[in-house]
Amino acid sequence: MYMPDIKFWYGPGSCSLVPHVLLHESGLPFTAIEVSISKLETRTDAFSRINPKQRVPVISLDESIITEVPAIATAISHLVPELGLMGKTPIEQVRVMEWLCWLSGELHGQCFGGLFRPERFIDDPNQFEAVQSKARNRIIDCFKTIDSRLSRPFAVGNGLTAVDPYLLVFYRWGSRNRFDMSAQYPAFTAYIQSIAAYPAIVSAMGEDGSTL
Ligand SMILES: N[C@@H](CCC(=O)N[C@@H](CS)C(=O)NCC(=O)O)C(=O)O
Known part of the structure; x- marks a missing residue:
């Protein structure tokens, strides 16, 4: 090919x-x-x-x-x-798409967008803190949803899909922005600790310079 x-x-x-x-x-x-x-x-x-x-x-x-x-x-x-990086079976492909749409649109664009880039949501700098506070609450709601829905060792099916490294990105951002990941989201934490040892994740994080 x-x-x-x-x-x-x-x-x-x-x-x-x-x-x-x-x-x-x-x-x-x-x-x-x-x-x-x-x-x-x-x-x-x-x-x-x-x-x-x-x-x-x-x-x-x-x-x-x-x-x-x-x-x-x-x-x-x-x-x-x-x-099968986007899922192996038709239903897995649907589940991968369901996760990706939600992670990209809701958790990344809306929630972390509000926390990291409040200026995208409102012009008045005096309102930035209010936007960020609301964004933090919405991130907590998303993290609770993730914590209650995760299967292990992979989020979808029995192999790595795009969903796994995407969840890792948000877990890292949570840890780095004063969300108490291990205490509040034990299932999410256990999943991340195991997926972080996956060889392609270790290689990409090494090249990226990222740690857990
Ligand atoms: N919807 C885009 C979002 C991409 C995005 O927001 N990337 C961020 C890094 S996570 C970025 O490049 N930010 C640059 C900036 O805000 O100036 C995607 O899914 O690729």
């Missing part, structure tokens, strides 16, 4: 960990390009030409640029269909 040339733009500590793990799991060669979010490298003209939305992750397959975690995960999965 023809394999495209794969380039991957990632930001350490960010949601780009999801495709990073999937690329390692795929075993395919890829070129990783680091983009520092804190140094505002996502806002440069050069990066804006790659992704006008000014966000990571991005992959290119030959000349085709793909953005958005669920779309990128799908693109990688199509290159190695035998691995």
